[in-house]
Amino acid sequence: xxxxxxxxxxxxxxxxxxxxxxxxxxxxxxxxxxxxxxxxxxxxxxxxxxxxxxxxxxxxxxxxxxxxxxxxxxxxxxxxxxxxxxxxxxxxxxxxxxxxxxxxxxxxxxxxxxxxxxxxxxxxxxxxxxxxxxxxxxxxxxxxxxxxxxxxxxxxxxxxxxxxxxxxxxxxxxxxxxxxxxxxxxxxxxxxxxxxxxxxxxxxxxxxxxxxxxxxxxxxxxxxxxxxxxxxxxxxxxxxxxxxxxxxxxx
Amino acid sequence: xxxxxxxxxxxxxxxxxxxxxxxxxxxxxxxxxxxxxxxxxxxxxxxxxxxxxxxxxxxxxxxxxxxxxxxxxxxxxxxxxxxxxxxxxxxxxxxxxxxxxxxxxxxxxxxxxxxxxxxxxxxxxxxxxxxxxxxxxxxxxxxxxxxxxxxxxxxxxxxxxxxxxxxxxxxxxxxxxxxxxxxxxxxxxxxxxxxxxxxxxxxxxxxxxxxxxxxxxxxxxxxxxxxxxxxxxxxxxxxxxxxxxxxxxxxxxxxxxxxxxxxxxxxxxxxxxxxxxxxxxxxxxxxxxxxxxxxxxxxxxxxxxxxxxxxxxxxxxxxxxxxxxxxxxxxxxxxxxxxxxxxxxxxxxxxxxxxxxxxxxxxxxxxxxxxxxxxxxxxxxxxxxxxxxxxxxxxxxxxxxxxxxxxxxxxxxxxxxxxxxxxxxxxxxxxxxxxxxxxxxxxxxxxxxxxxxxxxxxxxxxxxxxxxxxxxxxxxxxxxxxxxxxxxxxxxxxxxxxxxxxxxxxxxxxxxxxxxxxxxxxxxxxxxxxxxxxxxxxxxxxxxxxxxxxxxxxxxxxxxxxxxxxxxxxxxxxxxxxxxxxxxxxxxxxxxxxxxxxxxxxxxxxxxxxxxxxxxxxxxxxxxxxxxxxxxxxxxxxxxxxxxxxxxxxxxxxxxxxxxxxxxxxxxxxxxxxxxxxxxxxxxxxxxxxxxxxxxxxxxxxxxxxxxxxxxxxxxxxxxxxxxxxxxxxxxxxxxxxxxxxxxxxx
Numbered sequence: 002x003x004x005x006x007x008x009x010x011x012x013x014x015x016x017x018x019x020x021x022x023x024x025x026x027x028x029x030x031x032x033x034x035x036x037x038x039x040x041x042x043x044x045x046x047x048x049x050x051x052x053x054x055x056x057x058x059x060x061x062x063x064x065x066x067x068x069x070x071x072x073x074x075x076x077x078x079x080x081x082x083x084x085x086x087x088x089x090x091x092x093x094x095x096x097x098x099x100x101x102x103x104x105x106x107x108x109x110x111x112x113x114x115x116x117x118x119x120x121x122x123x124x125x126x127x128x129x130x131x132x133x134x135x136x137x138x139x140x141x142x143x144x145x146x147x148x149x150x151x152x153x154x155x156x157x158x159x160x161x162x163x164x165x166x167x168x169x170x171x172x173x174x175x176x177x178x179x180x181x182x183x184x185x186x187x188x189x190x191x192x193x194x195x196x197x198x199x200x201x202x203x204x205x206x207x208x209x210x211x212x213x214x215x216x217x218x219x220x221x222x223x224x225x226x227x228x229x230x231x232x233x234x235x236x237x238x239x240x241x242x243x244x245x246x247x248x249x250x251x252x
Numbered sequence: 253x254x255x256x257x258x259x260x261x262x263x264x265x266x267x268x269x270x271x272x273x274x275x276x277x278x279x280x281x282x283x284x285x286x287x288x289x290x291x292x293x294x295x296x297x298x299x300x301x302x303x304x305x306x307x308x309x310x311x312x313x314x315x316x317x318x319x320x321x322x323x324x325x326x327x328x329x330x331x332x333x334x335x336x337x338x339x340x341x342x343x344x345x346x347x348x349x350x351x352x353x354x355x356x357x358x359x360x361x362x363x364x365x366x367x368x369x370x371x372x373x374x375x376x377x378x379x380x381x382x383x384x385x386x387x388x389x390x391x392x393x394x395x396x397x398x399x400x401x402x403x404x405x406x407x408x409x410x411x412x413x414x415x416x417x418x419x420x421x422x423x424x425x426x427x428x429x430x431x432x433x434x435x436x437x438x439x440x441x442x443x444x445x446x447x448x449x450x451x452x453x454x455x456x457x458x459x460x461x462x463x464x465x466x467x468x469x470x471x472x473x474x475x476x477x478x479x480x481x482x483x484x485x486x487x488x489x490x491x492x493x494x495x496x497x498x499x500x501x502x503x504x505x506x507x508x509x510x511x512x513x514x515x516x517x518x519x520x521x522x523x524x525x526x527x528x529x530x531x532x533x534x535x536x537x538x539x540x541x542x543x544x545x546x547x548x549x550x551x552x553x554x555x556x557x558x559x560x561x562x563x564x565x566x567x568x569x570x571x572x573x574x575x576x577x578x579x580x581x582x583x584x585x586x587x588x589x590x591x592x593x594x595x596x597x598x599x600x601x602x603x604x605x606x607x608x609x610x611x612x613x614x615x616x617x618x619x620x621x622x623x624x625x626x627x628x629x630x631x632x633x634x635x636x637x638x639x640x641x642x643x644x645x646x647x648x649x650x651x652x653x654x655x656x657x658x659x660x661x662x663x664x665x666x667x668x669x670x671x672x673x674x675x676x677x678x679x680x681x682x683x684x685x686x687x688x689x690x691x692x693x694x695x696x697x698x699x700x701x702x703x704x705x706x707x708x709x710x711x712x713x714x715x716x717x718x719x720x721x722x723x724x725x726x727x728x729x730x731x732x733x734x735x736x737x738x739x740x741x742x743x744x745x746x747x748x749x750x751x752x753x754x755x756x757x758x759x760x761x762x763x764x765x766x767x768x769x770x771x772x773x774x775x776x777x778x779x780x781x782x783x784x785x786x787x788x789x790x791x792x793x794x795x796x797x798x799x800x801x802x803x804x805x806x807x808x809x810x811x812x813x814x815x816x817x818x819x820x821x822x823x824x825x826x827x828x829x830x831x832x833x834x835x836x837x838x839x840x841x842x843x844x845x846x847x848x849x850x851x852x853x854x855x856x857x858x859x860x861x862x863x864x865x866x867x868x869x870x871x872x873x874x875x876x877x878x879x880x881x882x883x884x885x886x887x888x889x890x891x892x893x894x895x896x897x898x899x900x901x902x903x904x905x906x907x908x909x910x911x912x913x914x915x916x917x918x919x920x921x922x923x924x925x926x927x928x929x930x931x932x933x934x935x936x937x938x939x940x941x942x943x944x945x946x947x948x949x950x951x952x953x954x955x956x957x958x959x960x961x962x963x964x965x966x967x968x969x970x971x972x973x974x975x976x977x978x979x980x981x982x983x984x985x986x987x988x989x990x991x992x993x994x995x996x997x998x999x
Contacts (some may be wrong), residue, residue, distance in 0.1 A: 061728055079857045094850030098915030099841070108856035116836040173271050 009034045009198050010055065015064035017050055024050045026222045027064075032167065037189060037199045039209030039230075042219035043242055049201045051219070052169050056088040056200055057081035068166075085166035088221065091175055093156040097145030098136055101137055102126040104144050105159045109239075129162045130154075133188060150181025157188060161197075169200045174208050187211050204237045220245035263390065263514035267529045271536060277539045287873070293422065295536055300428035301326075301483040303531035305502065306509040307435035308479030310527040311472035312375075313891045314439070314508050316452045317368060319473060320379040322480040322506050324386030325360050326499030329353045329484030334494040338401040348406055348483070357481025358474060359444065360386070363469030372971050374912055375962065376755045377902070380701070381564075382961045383503070384896055388957035390496050395951075400493035424486050428528075436524035443659050448472065452519030471624025501572055504763050507581040509534045509994030517632070517756055528649030541571045562681035567774040569891060573767025580760035584750055644909030644916060644974070648924035655931035662940055672934075674815065677886065680930040681819045682707075682894075685878040687908070687922040688823075689832050695834065696867050696906045697847040697914020698754035702743060702761035703875040703901055705769070707894035710736040710876030713993040715778040715889035718785060725785035729880050736876020739765050743872060744865035762898070770891055779888030789885030792816045819881045826874070831919030842866060847914030896956070903963035905931050911970050925966075932962060 012030040016023070032038055040048045053059040055066065057075030066073050068084055075081040078088070095104045102119070103110065105126045111118045126140045135154040135202045136148070144152055150242050153173065160168055170189075174182045191200060201209055209216060210230055217227040218241040226241045275292075305322050312319045335341035336349035360382060360574030367378040405411045416422050439445035450458040451468045459465050480499075489496055517523025542565070551558050659667040666672055686703045693700045714732030717723035723731070739761055746757035787795045792813040796802045804810040835842035845853040846860045853860050875894075883889045906912065907928050908921030936955045941947045972978045 078855050082857075090855070094849065094852035096845045096852050096915065098848035099844060103845075105839060107852065108842070108858045109839050110838050112838055116832070117838060117841055119836075 008032055008067075009069060011067040011070075012051070012055065012070065013065050013067070014056060015051065015066075016062045016241055017047075017054060017059065018062060024222050025054075025115065028219070028222070028224045030217070030224070031202060034166075034198055035193055035196055036192055036215060037213045039213040039216040040068070040200055040202045040207075040219065041206065041209065041216060041238065041242060043202070045221070046219040047222040048219055050222075050234060052088065052171065052200065052202055055081065055167075056169060058088075074153075082163060082165075085164075086114055087160035087163055087165040087171065088169040088171065089153070089156050089160055089173065091172040093152050095144045095152060095156055095159075100143050100145075101130075102139050102140040103138075104155055105129065105162055107159065110160065112178075125162075126158075129158045133158050133161055134191060135188070148178075148181070149176045150155045150178060150184060153181070153185065154179065154188070161192070165197060167200065167235050169202070171202050172201065172204070173201060174205055182208065206238055210235060218242055218245075264523070264526050264529055267513060267533055269486055271529070271533045274536050274540060278543060281540065282543050285763060288363050289852060293420070293425075295539055296425050296532065297328045297422040298539075299532040299535035300422070300424040300488055302502065302505050302509060302535055303428045303480050303528050303847075304431045304483050304486075305476070305506045306513070306527040306531040307431050307524055308472075310435070310513075310515055310522050311439065311448055311906065313507075313515050313517065314452045314519055314522045315469050315472045315895055316373040316455070317469060318379065318507070318517075318755075319364065319384035319476045319506075320376060320403055320503050321364060321386060322476060323499040323502030323594065324390065324481035324776055325357060325477055326484040326487065326502055327390040327494075327496070328356050328360070328386040328499075329481045329622060330488045330494045331393050331497045332356045332399070333485060333488050334399045335363050335393050338399050338493075339404055339579045340401075343404075346410055350410070353481060353485060354478075357477050357484075360480075360757055361477025362470065362870060364477065364874070365473035367475065367964065369466040369469050371968055373967050374700075374702070374755075376635065376759070377912065378964065379780055381955045381964045382900065384899055384963075385960040387896075387931045387956075388411040388960065390498070391953035392951060393955070394496045396496050401438070402492045405492040405529055411489045411492060413933045414486055414488075414492075415500055415740045417441070424490065426596070427482070427486065432524060432986075433474075439524050444471070452521075454520070454880070464559045466487050470763075487564075501763075504572060504575050505534050505538065505581065506687055508575055508582065512582045512677045514586070517753075534575065534578070538571060538575065542568065558722035567770055569770025569775045570767050573765075573771060574764040576763030576767060579763070580746065580752070580757065582844030583752060583760075593981070601922045607835065612850060623883070640725070642840070645918060645921035645924055648908040648928055652924055652927045652931060655928060655935060657758050659856050659931065659935050659938065661791035662935065662938055670815070674817070676930055676934055677820055678817060679933065680927055681817070682822050682878050682882060683897070683900050683904055683926040683929055684923055685819075685881070686871075686875050686897065688826055690851065690901045691910060691917045691919050691922040692830070692834060692843055692867035692900070693754070693871045694910040694912065695843045695847045695914065695917040696746065696864050697850070699758065699869065699902070700743065700868060700871045701755060701758040701876075701898050702739065702765055702893035703829070703871060703878075705762050705765035705896060706736050706739045706872050706875040706896035707879040707882060708769040708891070709739060709765040709879065711889050711893050712772045712778075713877035713885040714785075714880055715883050716772040717779065718781045719778045720761075725782050728785070729788070732880050733873065736872050736879065737869065738889075739876075740869040740872025744868040745771075747866050748861035754864075760867075766895075769893075771889060773889060775891055777882075777888055777890050781883070781887065784883045786887050788818055788881055789883075790818060792821060793820050794818075812940045819885065822877070822881065826877070827919050827923055830870070836920055839863070839866075844915055847916070849915075900929050900959060901926075903966050906963070906966040912923050912967060912972065912994050913975065928964070930956065 002172065004031070008031040010030070010032040011027065015025050015028045015030070017025040018229070022047075028047070028051060030051065040052070042048050048058060053076070054061045057078045057080050060076065066075070068086075071147075073084055075084070075086075081088075091209070095106065099107075102123045103117075106122050111121045123140045130137055133154070135151075135158060137151055137154065144155060147155065157168075173185055177185060186208065189201075192199060193212075203209055213230045215227060215229055216233070216238055218225050218238065220242065223245075225245045228238065228241075305326070308513040309319060309322065333349045333353040336344045336352050337346060359967060364375075364382055366377045367373045411696040413423050413427065417426075417729060439448060447458070447463050447468045448462055450461065451465045455465055458468075483502075484499065487498060509530035510522065510527045511530070512533055513522070513526030513528070515527060548559050548561055551560055571844070584707060656667075674862055686707070690703065691701060713735040717728040718725060719732055742759055743754075743761050746752045746760070747754050750757075785797065795818055796813055803813065834843060842853070842858050842860075842863045845856070845858060846863045850860050853863075879894065882893055904925035905917055905922045906925065908917070908923070908925030909920065910917030910925075933955055936950050936958055938950070939947050939949045
């Protein structure tokens with residue numbers, strides 16, 4: 002990685018507690034452009050909390066967030082979206098009763114004479130899906146009638162349609178079949194080609210090892226280590242997750 | 253707080269203190285009644301029956317269910333007993349009467365339980381329908397008459413249950429204590445009780461732990477229903493007779509009692525002791541509200557001042573307004589005052605100690621949404637006929653046509669003529685107008701149980717203004733709409749700001765709006781409004797004539813406006829405007845997105861609170877418009893206006909393709925559903941002349957029973973055919989044993 006390139010996202014000394022529980026304790030985080038970062042850790046390690054702070058769903062107690070070198074404050078998911086951060090939730094956060102096109106334009110449906118312009122919406126939805134090389138039967142299909150993998154494709158397409166700089170995947174392979182997981186990993190590489198930085202929150206190390214550039218390990222709200230994917234193996238990362246001691250840092 | 257003082261801080265102690273204060277207030281208002289020692293016993297005697305029902309209701313609410321049918325079960329069981337036992341009825345033996353009564357009570361509980369658990373009907377809909385059906389049976393069996401059998405009762409020891417015993421204490425109080433003790437011990441100390449708490453606290457976890465949660469919930473409904481049966485039996489034992497009014501509105505007192513007693517509407521928490529104290533408290537409040545205040549009025553008659561002694565009293569129908577308010581307040585106290593730590597903060601502030609943090613974040617009194625609907629992709633790929641069938645509105649339109657044909661078949665001489673057609677249209681208007689608003693509310697995944705009462709509220713307001721204050725018709729109509737708007741705003745605030753589930757918020761409004769309506773009109777029928785107001789309920793031609801704009805006679809326009817009613821035009825405009833908005837406008841999409849997946853809608857930047865607020869407001873506005881039309885059409889306000897109409901309206905929307913789980917529904921479908929309901933009512937009320945020349949008309953009570961059955965069938969069809977795709981699953985063998993897990997999970 003070229004040292005002169007500035008990180009696209011930087012989080013410094015983030016703290017967050019829920020009542021008596023310290024969920025995040027002085028966590029530092031950075032993400033380079035075009036990078037695919039795997040964020041791993043046990044349950045309650047603070048992965049989701051950290052990402053929800055980045056996506057504006059939670060508010061940090063202290064610390065600072067910088068995007069492209071400038072400090073930002075996200076008070077809602079809408080504000081982080083405006084800054085170019087998109088999150089794809091584990092359950093995709095789609096409305097099953099609406100069709101694919103209406104879901105991709107959820108909350109910002111194009112209108113004409115005060116009514117929703119279905120023609121334009123369907124054309125644009127189709128265009129984004131094509132760009133992503135996702136094959137959905139018809140944009141008029143109701144989302145609940147799609148398989149889990151297709152639903153996720155819709156969620157990703159929706160995220161892409163905002164032209165984000167950063168996409169966060171929350172446990173993206175948890176609900177997917179094996180072929181759907183394959184397709185997802187291909188989509189991630191496709192996005193990387195298009196210049197989108199990505200963060201994967203996952204339990205499944207093999208996915209991260211397949212597409213990721215770097216792994217960051219959290220344990221009990223603390224940043225306990227990170228590795229280049231090319232320079233480590235699953236065994237070492239597992240050791241970090243379980244023991245939470247980084248021999249490289251300790252030594 | 254020290255350990256010794258801890259019991260003093262308990263919820264039950266608060267209820268006791270409140271009760272003592274209230275009793276003192278009652279004594280202050282009317283020392284003649286409340287000052288008397290017997291008064292306490294009288295309050296206790298009346299509280300006994302409600303207390304018994306509250307014991308059963310505690311089980312249901314701890315399970316996170318609700319039983320709205322207890323009041324009508326009291327009436328139904330009392331009626332069944334009386335009709336079996338009374339000389340004017342079957343004149344049967346006592347044992348048979350008691351046995352039949354118990355069987356009916358058991359059956360009601362089982363049906364409620366099975367509907368809610370095995371058939372997945374939301375509890376408030378299942379038990380509200382049961383209320384309607386039970387009331388229909390009561391009226392049908394008694395024909396609305398009072399039935400007495402004091403003579404025959406002489407020789408039976410059974411009736412001693414309702415009498416005072418040697419100690420001067422009424423036996424009902426002893427039975428209440430016995431039931432409370434038994435119910436309390438079972439809930440607090442036995443496996444049944446632990447299973448109940450587990451089921452209410454976390455249904456899924458309880459199920460995973462091997463508890464048969466369906467059985468636990470059915471058991472609670474049966475316990476509740478049997479408690480209501482016992483209350484019904486005690487009622488007839490005391491009165492040795494029955495009227496069709498028995499148990500009317502009792503569910504409000506019972507539910508309020510349980511909630512006031514500290515049971516959480518969200519399940520998992522509550523004690524029988526609290527419910528019993530709550531029952532006494534609510535009955536006491538009821539008594540105080542019904543108590544007259546002695547007042548002295550100074551009147552001038554013929555230049556002479558006279559002092560007149562009188563009793564200022566609330567009209568009887570107005571009491572539910574306060575009880576509904578108490579129900580809502582007590583639902584809100586627990587999460588907003590206790591759990592949020594507001595009280596602790598207040599005490600700390602008073603002592604000057606550091607204030608503990610406000611934990612409003614943790615206040616989540618809305619039930620998590622379940623559901624997530626599954627449908628085959630047939631709609632997209634279907635062509636022609638199949639494509640038509642895939643529309644959710646198709647069924648309603650089809651049924652509508654079939655029903656019309658049935659009517660034509662039954663009475664070919666009468667059905668097809670113009671008079672009948674226009675009568676149908678008029679009956680259709682009332683349900684249709686309310687169905688427009690309800691389509692939005694149900695599309696959001698909420699429910700509005702208050703539309704019938706809001707109809708009455710706006711009608712009563714306008715009628716009262718014109719009648720008592722000689723307000724100009726247009727202003728009266730405007731204020732009537734305003735009253736409905738206020739009701740809608742309260743509903744909306746309760747649901748969005750106070751975060752109450754819609755069914756409980758609008759259930760409170762269900763009682764409050766009708767109570768205020770009864771208060772305004774003092775329970776009377778108001779009529780003789782200015783004829784300019786009544787134009788709202790006449791043919792269009794009458795309005796045009798009064799404005800001097802009538803078209804020339806014998807023109808087609810003249811024929812049209814002579815045939816068309818003003819209200820039909822109102823409905824048409826309303827349906828067109830709001831139909832298009834729901835179908836294609838961003839607001840309509842927001843409604844459906846909110847109903848489909850509220851969290852996803854919020855992430856997408858949709859202000860779902862605003863959408864839900866607007867829908868509830870629209871629903872109340874439609875209902876108040878229907879109320880204004882109602883009093884103009886009938887030229888009078890009747891206190892029972894719109895009673896239980898909400899069930900017709902909900903049924904209309906569901907039949908028309910709406911789903912109680914939200915995300916679906918259209919105005920077109922809702923109107924087709926309203927037509928179905930109207931036609932069913934019309935067909936059931938038809939005078940059928942058989943080939944032998946005998947004529948038969950079904951009494952109105954049975955019609956209500958049938959409407960109840962229609963509603964429950966519509967909900968069942970929606971759940972099982974549309975949501976669960978039962979037909980598709982049966983066709984596609986081997987069928988999966990369980991439906992795939994819902995995608996929606998808590999964040």
